[in-house]
Amino acid sequence: MTSAAEPAQPRPAAPVPSGMPSAAPTAVPNVPTASYRLQLQPGFTLRDATAAVPYLAALGVSHLHLSPLLEAVPGSTHGYDTVDHTRISEQLGGEDALRALAAEAHRHRLGLIADVVPNHMAVPAPERLNRPLWQVLRDGPDSPYARWFDIDWDAQPGPADAPDRGRVLLPLLGDRLGAVLDQLTVDDGVLRYHRHELPLRPGTEDLPLPDLLARQWYRLSWWRLARTELNYRRFFTVNELIALRVEDPEVFAATHAVLLRLHADGVLDGFRIDHPDGLADPRGYLRRLADATGGAYTVVEKILAGEERLPEDWPVAGTTGYDALRRIDGVLTDHAGACRLAGAYESFLHGGPVHDPCEDPHPAIAAARRGRAEMTGPDGELAAEVERLVRIALRIGAAEPAHADHAPGQLHAAIGRLLTGYPAYRPYARPGEPVPAASEQQMHAALDGSADPTDRLVAALALGRLGRGPDHDEFCVRFAQTAAAVAAKGVEDTAFYRWNALPGLNEVGGEPARPGLHPAEFHDWCRRQERDRPHSMTVLSTHDTKRSADARARLAVLAEQPAAWAAEAAAWSTAAGPAHPALDRDADWLLWHTLVAAWPITPDRLVAALLKAVREAKLHTSWTAPDPRYEQALEERARAVYGNPGLLPRIEGRVHALAPYARSNTLAAALLHLTVPGVPDLYQGSEEPLYTLVDPDNRAPVDLGALAVRLTDSATARPGDLAREKLHLTATALHLRRSRPLGPYRPLPVVDVSSDHLLAFARGDDVVTAVTRLPYGLERAGGWRDTVLELPAGGAWTDELTLRSFPAGAVPVAELLAVHPVALLTRRG
Numbered sequence: 001m002t003s004a005a006e007p008a009q010p011r012p013a014a015p016v017p018s019g020m021p022s023a024a025p026t027a028v029p030n031v032p033t034a035s036y037r038l039q040l041q042p043g044f045t046l047r048d049a050t051a052a053v054p055y056l057a058a059l060g061v062s063h064l065h066l067s068p069l070l071e072a073v074p075g076s077t078h079g080y081d082t083v084d085h086t087r088i089s090e091q092l093g094g095e096d097a098l099r100a101l102a103a104e105a106h107r108h109r110l111g112l113i114a115d116v117v118p119n120h121m122a123v124p125a126p127e128r129l130n131r132p133l134w135q136v137l138r139d140g141p142d143s144p145y146a147r148w149f150d151i152d153w154d155a156q157p158g159p160a161d162a163p164d165r166g167r168v169l170l171p172l173l174g175d176r177l178g179a180v181l182d183q184l185t186v187d188d189g190v191l192r193y194h195r196h197e198l199p200l201r202p203g204t205e206d207l208p209l210p211d212l213l214a215r216q217w218y219r220l221s222w223w224r225l226a227r228t229e230l231n232y233r234r235f236f237t238v239n240e241l242i243a244l245r246v247e248d249p250e251v252f253a254a255t256h257a258v259l260l261r262l263h264a265d266g267v268l269d270g271f272r273i274d275h276p277d278g279l280a281d282p283r284g285y286l287r288r289l290a291d292a293t294g295g296a297y298t299v300v301e302k303i304l305a306g307e308e309r310l311p312e313d314w315p316v317a318g319t320t321g322y323d324a325l326r327r328i329d330g331v332l333t334d335h336a337g338a339c340r341l342a343g344a345y346e347s348f349l350h351g352g353p354v355h356d357p358c359e360d361p362h363p364a365i366a367a368a369r370r371g372r373a374e375m376t377g378p379d380g381e382l383a384a385e386v387e388r389l390v391r392i393a394l395r396i397g398a399a400e401p402a403h404a405d406h407a408p409g410q411l412h413a414a415i416g417r418l419l420t421g422y423p424a425y426r427p428y429a430r431p432g433e434p435v436p437a438a439s440e441q442q443m444h445a446a447l448d449g450s451a452d453p454t455d456r457l458v459a460a461l462a463l464g465r466l467g468r469g470p471d472h473d474e475f476c477v478r479f480a481q482t483a484a485a486v487a488a489k490g491v492e493d494t495a496f497y498r499w500n501a502l503p504g505l506n507e508v509g510g511e512p513a514r515p516g517l518h519p520a521e522f523h524d525w526c527r528r529q530e531r532d533r534p535h536s537m538t539v540l541s542t543h544d545t546k547r548s549a550d551a552r553a554r555l556a557v558l559a560e561q562p563a564a565w566a567a568e569a570a571a572w573s574t575a576a577g578p579a580h581p582a583l584d585r586d587a588d589w590l591l592w593h594t595l596v597a598a599w600p601i602t603p604d605r606l607v608a609a610l611l612k613a614v615r616e617a618k619l620h621t622s623w624t625a626p627d628p629r630y631e632q633a634l635e636e637r638a639r640a641v642y643g644n645p646g647l648l649p650r651i652e653g654r655v656h657a658l659a660p661y662a663r664s665n666t667l668a669a670a671l672l673h674l675t676v677p678g679v680p681d682l683y684q685g686s687e688e689p690l691y692t693l694v695d696p697d698n699r700a701p702v703d704l705g706a707l708a709v710r711l712t713d714s715a716t717a718r719p720g721d722l723a724r725e726k727l728h729l730t731a732t733a734l735h736l737r738r739s740r741p742l743g744p745y746r747p748l749p750v751v752d753v754s755s756d757h758l759l760a761f762a763r764g765d766d767v768v769t770a771v772t773r774l775p776y777g778l779e780r781a782g783g784w785r786d787t788v789l790e791l792p793a794g795g796a797w798t799d800e801l802t803l804r805s806f807p808a809g810a811v812p813v814a815e816l817l818a819v820h821p822v823a824l825l826t827r828r829g
Contacts, residue, residue: 060734111269140217270297318536335516
């Protein structure tokens with residue numbers, strides 16, 4: 001088993017099935033030096049990835065990081081909706097194409113990291129695409145596949161002839177059942193409803209429709225009933241993704257057989273694990289995976305809240321890197337300015353004087369609590385999950401008098417309070433084991449001093465403190481799984497779309513209530529990362545970021561000029577003319593920030609991002625209760641920008657004015673990403689400036705062929721060409737990482753009045769990174785003046801970005817950063 005600080009061990013070769021190309025045995029590093037994320041989809045297949053291998057090798061990465069590979073719903077652009085675990089997606093080219101990619105990658109000394117989706121499968125239309133689910137719907141709890149899916153059979157009455165056996169609620173009807181009966185047909189042994197095809201229980205094919213429906217192992221229902229009556233666990237609130245019981249060894253083996261075989265064959269070299277917090281036993285799953293792979297390089301999409309640490313007993317290299325994103329963005333964000341901008345935002349919305357909301361209680365914290373609370377309320381999107389916990393607690397009370405007489409309403413309220421107040425994604429209590437100290441502390445915070453007996457009972461059950469038994473164990477597990485869904489949906493997918501003071505802070509794992517990070521705190525995090533998880537991934541942009549790194553780099557400049565930006569935003573609202581009465585001021589604030597972040601942007605991209613944001617916010621419209629009047633008003637206001645001669649030049653002018661400072665932030669973030677402890681994971685296309693918004697905007701195929709052409713002369717000096725600068729910086733740093741291991745992390749002293757604007761550190765004795773932070777403030781303070789950086793003694797240094805040489809000792813920063821706002825210094829010997 002591989003520990004956090006150990007490289008994965010080599011595995012024995014395995015025979016390749018006849019007729020398939022072999023992955024040539026070459027020197028692919030066990031631990032990546034850097035990876036490159038590719039979003040596979042019908043518009044960018046495994047064959048396209050194979051064609052891109054020479055470019056990616058020339059760029060300097062060591063591994064390709066592939067989005068999910070198994071067969072997904074037809075047309076899927078992301079692959080997280082698996083329908084068949086027995087084969088590589090034919091839409092992507094199938095196993096032959098994957099083996100060809102591996103062979104070409106290994107020929108260029110590149111490895112492959114595969115994204116694994118253990119938590120769920122798709123509920124597709126037609127349903128026959130998911131054969132295991134099809135058999136469960138046909139045969140009910142007696143199906144050999146019933147153990148695959150996380151279904152609470154007791155929550156729904158069974159068929160008319162087996163009412164005690166239970167059945168699955170399928171909330172897929174567009175209206176109440178009685179209103180759509182005439183749209184249901186039986187044909188060739190299949191029940192059809194528009195695109196849906198459902199199996200019929202043997203022997204029921206010829207029954208009258210009402211009797212036929214009553215005899216199935218599933219209950220068709222109006223889609224709106226899912227909130228309160230759904231009896232299968234799902235991915236967050238997505239009814240079309242049904243959860244798997246991968247904690248069952250048989251389910252693990254069946255759902256991972258293809259990927260494990262490909263790893264044993266040398267085709268796959270490592271794994272990224274999607275949403276481990278949805279699993280019943282994340283540690284157990286990861287241990288089983290490590291045992292099956294001999295300790296392959298593995299990272300987990302674990303979102304760490306605040307100062308939360310990855311559990312030490314997880315046998316993984318680390319996370320997928322959102323914790324690094326928060327620190328890198330944070331150290332390049334002006335804390336004081338961000339707080340003033342938050343005050344200006346509140347004034348923009350509500351009027352009145354500007355105040356500093358960064359003191360408790362922070363509005364962003366209140367928004368997060370409201371978002372969580374709404375998820376768990378009686379009509380909340382996760383009410384069905386809470387009701388499942390209530391049923392378990394009631395069974396415990398019925399069996400054990402000491403825990404009896406807690407009414408269902410009391411239990412629902414107590415569970416909701418603790419899920420609302422839980423300060424991390426989930427606890428990691430495991431039945432029969434001591435409670436982890438971190439989970440104990442987090443539950444204490446969630447209780448917030450409550451002496452309510454029902455609150456105390458729920459907390460004790462959630463931590464497994466009241467003994468063992470099927471119901472006790474299930475409550476402990478399900479509370480943790482539900483907590484993760486509440487955190488993701490209530491905070492990231494609700495609150496982070498509501499409180500928009502500085503939208504660039506509202507990323508996965510973000511803390512908008514704590515903007516900015518002092519350099520000393522950044523250095524502390526880097527040293528801890530190096531000590532605890534040196535091979536953890538680091539990221540800046542992903543398929544899930546709401547705004548790409550370069551879009552956020554622009555927005556970070558606004559935190560340095562809060563008063564000026566607030567005045568400009570108000571002027572834009574005036575220039576845009578009176579807003580529709582349905583719109584509030586927050587719509588304007590979000591509109592102006594989105595334009596700045598992604599400019600130039602087409603009207604269609606702008607409208608799509610805005611509509612997704614307001615639907616996720618769920619204040620005026622939502623996915624489940626759209627308000628056409630509000631959405632039309634928002635779309636019209638956004639599109640009107642492009643025909644407004646008094647507004648369009650101001651937007652272009654503001655983006656142009658921000659450009660020098662945004663350039664500094666872009667290059668600083670890129671160099672930090674590539675040289676701090678960890679394994680940098682580059683998102684497709686981000687080696688050049690990338691100004692994308694929330695999915696699906698950020699998942700479109702990238703023209704890697706054009707990037708390959710530009711890479712050939714990226715080192716040629718072109719003043720003002722940020723694309724070439726970033727591409728050159730990226731390739732230079734990546735090749736440095738491949739040519740030598742980066743040594744121990746050590747902050748370097750910066751001397752004089754502008755020292756707060758330079759972040760510098762050494763990696764061993766022969767690599768130094770120096771980046772500008774808060775560039776607008778630096779300019780206002782008069783520039784670098786006499787600020788010097790002490791380069792370590794022992795020989796001259798060369799800036800790899802400009803090939804200029806500098807002596808060891810005190811170097812004027814104005815001279816060091818005369819060409820670029822960053823420097824990557826090395827020396828030989």
